[in-house]
Amino acid sequence: MKRTFRRQRHLYIFAGLVGAVAIINILFFLILYRPARSEYVRLQESISRLRAERLMRQRQVEQKERIAAQLETSGKDRFALVTKHFIPKNVGYAQIVPELDGLVARTGVRKTTVNFSTDETPRYGLSLVKSNYPVQGNYPNVVNFIKQLESSETFYIITQVDVRTGGDNSFQPNAGNIVLALNLETYIYQ
Amino acid sequence: MGKFDLNLSTQPFPAYQVKTLLLTLGLIVLGALSAWQAYGFIQYSKLAGQIRGEAQGAQVEAEALARRLADMELKLSRPEAMQKLNEIAFLNDIIARKSFSWTRIFANLEKLMPDDVHLVSLRPNFLDTGEVRLDIDVRGRSMADIKQLIEALQSHSAFGLVQVDTETKKDAGPNMASGDLAVTLRVPYHQERESQ
Numbered sequence: 001m002k003r004t005f006r007r008q009r010h011l012y013i014f015a016g017l018v019g020a021v022a023i024i025n026i027l028f029f030l031i032l033y034r035p036a037r038s039e040y041v042r043l044q045e046s047i048s049r050l051r052a053e054r055l056m057r058q059r060q061v062e063q064k065e066r067i068a069a070q071l072e073t074s075g076k077d078r079f080a081l082v083t084k085h086f087i088p089k090n091v092g093y094a095q096i097v098p099e100l101d102g103l104v105a106r107t108g109v110r111k112t113t114v115n116f117s118t119d120e121t122p123r124y125g126l127s128l129v130k131s132n133y134p135v136q137g138n139y140p141n142v143v144n145f146i147k148q149l150e151s152s153e154t155f156y157i158i159t160q161v162d163v164r165t166g167g168d169n170s171f172q173p174n175a176g177n178i179v180l181a182l183n184l185e186t187y188i189y190q
Numbered sequence: 191m192g193k194f195d196l197n198l199s200t201q202p203f204p205a206y207q208v209k210t211l212l213l214t215l216g217l218i219v220l221g222a223l224s225a226w227q228a229y230g231f232i233q234y235s236k237l238a239g240q241i242r243g244e245a246q247g248a249q250v251e252a253e254a255l256a257r258r259l260a261d262m263e264l265k266l267s268r269p270e271a272m273q274k275l276n277e278i279a280f281l282n283d284i285i286a287r288k289s290f291s292w293t294r295i296f297a298n299l300e301k302l303m304p305d306d307v308h309l310v311s312l313r314p315n316f317l318d319t320g321e322v323r324l325d326i327d328v329r330g331r332s333m334a335d336i337k338q339l340i341e342a343l344q345s346h347s348a349f350g351l352v353q354v355d356t357e358t359k360k361d362a363g364p365n366m367a368s369g370d371l372a373v374t375l376r377v378p379y380h381q382e383r384e385s386q
Binding site: 007008011014015017018021024025029033036039044047050051053057060061064065067071074085124143146150155158159161162163185187 | 206230241242245248256263265266271274277278280284288291292293308309313
């Protein structure tokens with residue numbers, strides 16, 4: 001049988017102690033250190049995520065509140081917009097035709113055959129009036145006519161501009177006579 | 191009486207010194223590791239304790255905002271609200287189309303249009319995304335002229351990347367020589383960049 005000497009026994013005890021400390025270290029790491037660190041990291045990530053969510057939701061709430069506020073005043077705003085910029089049904093073409101003729105006369109352009117059409121089914125109480133408005137003149141006058149349409153208090157919306165043949169067919173300030181066909185839209189309210 | 195460090199055994203003791211030294215070193219390292227772990231544990235526990243309240247507060251706030259948002263969405267999704275919103279969108283679209291400046295477009299085209307290219311038609315399209323796309327029909331003597339116009343448009347800050355939609359070789363007609371090219375261009379237009 002192998003004999004164990006005193007110094008060898010001491011060495012074994014010492015090695016056992018070192019081993020026990022190592023095991024305690026591993027257990028400490030697994031049971032205490034790692035969960036504490038994970039919880040801290042998780043809380044930090046959670047705070048960052050929640051802050052981002054809060055910011056996004058705050059913006060969404062503000063946007064919805066703005067819309068809700070708009071809804072409350074929408075009736076009044078609609079009335080102001082419609083009565084100021086659109087044409088009452090009882091007036092209708094009696095306003096459209098002379099107003100456009102006035103612009104033609106003021107800007108020195110000439111108009112040829114104008115076609116009008118009215119959309120019979122109104123949307124939100126507004127009937128769409130479309131017209132094809134051919135105007136002829138020198139370049140500055142034609143541009144001035146368009147400028148007058150843009151600044152007119154009644155909404156005349158240009159949806160398309162066609163440069164017709166018969167003029168110089170050029171779109172330059174030095175062009176002589178140009179012929180444009182403007183597609184216009186305006187609205188009549190009930 | 192003096193002691194003699196004399197090993198008289200028949201089987202000499204193995205050398206323990208190196209092993210003891212290594213074990214001592216290991217113990218020191220483990221001790222340092224224990225201290226570091228204990229310090230880390232205390233620090234992380236303390237920091238977690240400090241921010242736990244903050245995390246709970248943020249959670250409560252986020253939930254309160256989510257409830258408020260849900261309430262607002264419910265309020266805005268009612269039929270009468272939806273109808274009003276659609277009407278507002280319709281009126282806003284009219285205002286957007288009215289705000290479109292044709293004179294500014296013409297001023298740009300005056301500068302950008304090459305001599306041998308003629309404008310035939312111009313239509314703005316107001317997209318659902320809020321962007322404006324111009325459909326421009328032009329005629330030119332050659333592709334080189336059209337290319338010049340495309341380059342000029344693309345170099346202007348208010349216009350985006352030009353896309354050629356159709357290209358047709360035309361017969362002779364009024365104000366037009368045989369072999370003229372009719373081209374439809376599509377180009378995004380950013381009116382807001384004009385005023386910058």
